[in-house]
Amino acid sequence: MANEQTGPTPELRVLKPDEWDKIYANLIRAFGGPPEAPDERELWNSLTEFDRFLGAWDGDVCVGSAGAFSFRLTVPGGASVPAAGVTMVSVAATHRRRGLLTSMMRRQLDDVRSWGEPLAVLTASEPAIYGRFGYGAATFQTDATIDTRRAGLSVPAGTDDVRLRYAEPAEVLDACEEVYARLVPGRPGMPARRPGWERLGVLDPESRRGGGSPLQCVVAERDGGTVGYARFRVKPNWGPAGADGEVVLSDLEALDPAAKAALWRFLFDIDLTSTLVARGRPVDDGWQYLVSDIRRCRPTLRDALYVRLVDVGAALRARTYQAPVDVVFEVADPFCRWNEGRWRLTGHAKGASCERTEDPADLALSVRELGAAYLGGVSLSALAAAGRVRALRPDALAEASLAFGNAGAAPWLPHGF
Known part of the structure; x- marks a missing residue:
């Protein structure tokens, strides 16, 4: 590409406590804002889980960051499920178009999987960015x-x-x-x-x-x-x-x-x-x-909240379903290929199982659509009407859409992170 920049590949590594000021300064500059008040900086420093934060370095200059708080998120049925709260994502304007964001998202999702957390969630400053990494808008x-x-x-x-x-x-x-x-x-x-x-x-x-x-x-x-x-x-x-x-x-x-x-x-x-x-x-x-x-x-x-299923089977097992469902999903996930393939979901109001299968698929969709529908605030039927979900078996869409819905309160994120 004509506008692609060149230069040494930044080093990506886990953040050290004494590097926090540099990474935070890069973040503030990337978001174009004025310096924050001391008590606000102190709070974010105290909340930072350093072994879950990545910094990208060009020499001793921080040029990128991506962190993940360790959350537990309520899912339909009331369970509190481990989730990586993705935060403080930035790339310095001097280092754009080098694949740095993709590298950080790649490393981060690999890490989240290794931590055994089935979900990653974020709030997007620019919604167009995160769909290609499998995040779907799940709450409004x-x-x-x-x-x-x-x-x-x-x-x-x-x-x-x-x-x-x-x-x-x-x-x-x-x-x-x-x-x-x-x-x-x-x-x-x-x-x-x-x-x-x-x-x-x-x-x-x-x-x-x-x-x-x-x-x-x-x-x-x-x-x-x-x-x-x-x-x-x-x-x-x-x-x-x-x-x-x-x-x-x-x-x-x-x-x-x-x-x-x-x-x-x-x-x-x-x-x-x-x-x-x-x-x-x-x-x-x-x-x-x-x-x-x-x-x-x-x-x-x-x-508001964007959801990414890091482990499709574990995530779909973690929630319950407001109506009985037995459906095989054909899942596309080119960024996290361990999720690709067919998954049989069998669930009801008291629990669910979700395992790999060779049975014919009933619905075809990407992991992004599963993330959007996961909390029950976005209908699989609505996604199908937009061409984002394909029904391969008659009645499968209606069955799954009803089951994924949420009979209680609408999903909601009360504050950012």
Whole structure:
């Protein structure tokens, strides 16, 4: 190719603790952002699992990186499955078009397989990049800009029994984290947070405020216990007609509909504000069914978590299926050829088996489509309608699509990594 660059091949090696500053500086430059606040850098340094992070080096200069946090991810049926949370992927602009990203993805997926983790997951800064490595968009999220003066709320019974109080975010962090942990098994796509990750929700550098207040927190209580919380900022504004402030929601979790409704009603009613901005919410979030006028909320859909089946058999065995299924997949996976071939999936609501077979295939698809459908948020039938899945046996598509669906909460990733 005419625009291909040449030069020595960078050395790819596992990150050493004393190299972290160099690799992080390259990452920040690659993403074009200003330097992060010291407490933000310190948190990411403390969360880094050095033996799971790769650096690419041209001499003593870091020119690329790819890391993988060790997560456990909820899958349909409630199991918590080991997953590599791919993160901090970067290539220096001076070293593009040398195959460096492909080399890092190759090494990383080999490593994930050796660690015995059946899944790799990521959030994509550029979605077009990761499909060729077998990642499929598996969860989506809703953003909304709500006109709280014109979109009212109708709350369920019991909402008035919930007590709300302001609290310093750091002082109630443990109680809020207990609420989050209780919710994790009930929603596919949610990661069980290891110690230290709870600090991500209360980071409050000036650079994140966008002209708004320091992070605020309100907890919802019932019978002396915490049943929910909301973290948010208020951005004051005054126009010709008076106060026109904005509430920017960071997190909202609750254990039951009444507690959740109480928190949403509080956010809608904050004095001197007329807009509530909510980003990254579940596509089935309950507030959408409480508002009087959804058109005043301007909901938009965005991709969120991308899933890659590193071990097809182990991944499909790890989840359950909402209807009985017995189907043979013909799987294409040119990047991880150990997955290629035919797999017989037999499953139901209590468990599943998935083994290699020589039986005729019922459905043909790539590992990317399996990743997209894995958490139950993307239909195999919809992928077939787009030409991404081929039905080779009558009724196989309907059977598999129904089984892969999720009868409970929609899959959702609550925060990035």
